[in-house]
Amino acid sequence: MSLLPRTRSEIVPGAVHVPEWLDVDAQRELVDACRDWARGPAPMRAAMTPGGGQMSVQTVCLGWHWRPYRYSRTADDVDGAPVTPFPDWLGDLGRRAVAEAYGDEAAGTAYRPDIALVNYYDDAARMGMHQDKDEESTAPVVSLSIGDACVFRFGNTENRNRPWTDIELCSGDLFVFGGPARFAYHGVQKVRPGSCLADNGLSSGRLNITVRESGFR
Numbered sequence: 292m293s294l295l296p297r298t299r300s301e302i303v304p305g306a307v308h309v310p311e312w313l314d315v316d317a318q319r320e321l322v323d324a325c326r327d328w329a330r331g332p333a334p335m336r337a338a339m340t341p342g343g344g345q346m347s348v349q350t351v352c353l354g355w356h357w358r359p360y361r362y363s364r365t366a367d368d369v370d371g372a373p374v375t376p377f378p379d380w381l382g383d384l385g386r387r388a389v390a391e392a393y394g395d396e397a398a399g400t401a402y403r404p405d406i407a408l409v410n411y412y413d414d415a416a417r418m419g420m421h422q423d424k425d426e427e428s429t430a431p432v433v434s435l436s437i438g439d440a441c442v443f444r445f446g447n448t449e450n451r452n453r454p455w456t457d458i459e460l461c462s463g464d465l466f467v468f469g470g471p472a473r474f475a476y477h478g479v480q481k482v483r484p485g486s487c488l489a490d491n492g493l494s495s496g497r498l499n500i501t502v503r504e505s506g507f508r
């Protein structure tokens with residue numbers, strides 16, 4: 292753990308990292324909510340890719356159900372249940388995140404997220420380099436991390452190769468990517484088991500919540 296103060300930084304234009312954005316109480320509330328959502332209907336699961344591989348990350352969705360690589364209203368690859376509605380309070384949190392990350396109240400007010408993907412990483416889970424491009428909206432993606440730290444790789448919009456920046460995302464950190472960074476490739480290289488000491492209700496692993504605007508009608 293570093294004793295140096297960690298400050299907000301723009302990784303590339305449009306991509307902003309705000310360390311320790313969520314306090315421990317807010318983290319605990321999100322952990323509790325994620326536990327509820329994970330139970331289902333449409334419970335948390337490791338999605339299958341079209342190639343037949345299973346993702347190492349487990350995911351539960353709100354608002355719209357995602358599976359590689361499309362959205363639907365029902366969790367057809369799980370139990371067929373309608374996806375859990377996206378709660379208003381999470382939309383408010385997303386608006387505050389955008390406003391604070393960009394220092395732009397109007398950008399926050401204009402943000403109308405209607406999807407959340409909740410990912411759980413055990414010690415061995417990772418996520419390969421990919422773009423978030425199954426949404427029709429070009430509004431920013433808001434990412435909240437809770438639990439063990441990870442190495443998050445944020446790359447470029449052209450391909451999954453360099454240039455990229457490796458960032459440590461710790462419990463409570465906010466990462467927002469929009470504008471020219473909205474379609475940048477990114478991924479989770481590894482989780483650092485046992486790195487989170489916060490009393491946030493998560494005993495092991497890492498939670499990541501991405502809040503997104505679908506642009507679907």
Ligand SMILES: O=C(O)CCC(=O)C(=O)O
Binds near residue numbers: 479
């Ligand atoms: O876990 C993370 O930090 C990133 C998750 C992600 O890229 C995604 O869900 O599309």
Ligand SMILES: [Fe+2]
Binds near residue numbers: 421422
């Ligand atoms: Fe992503």
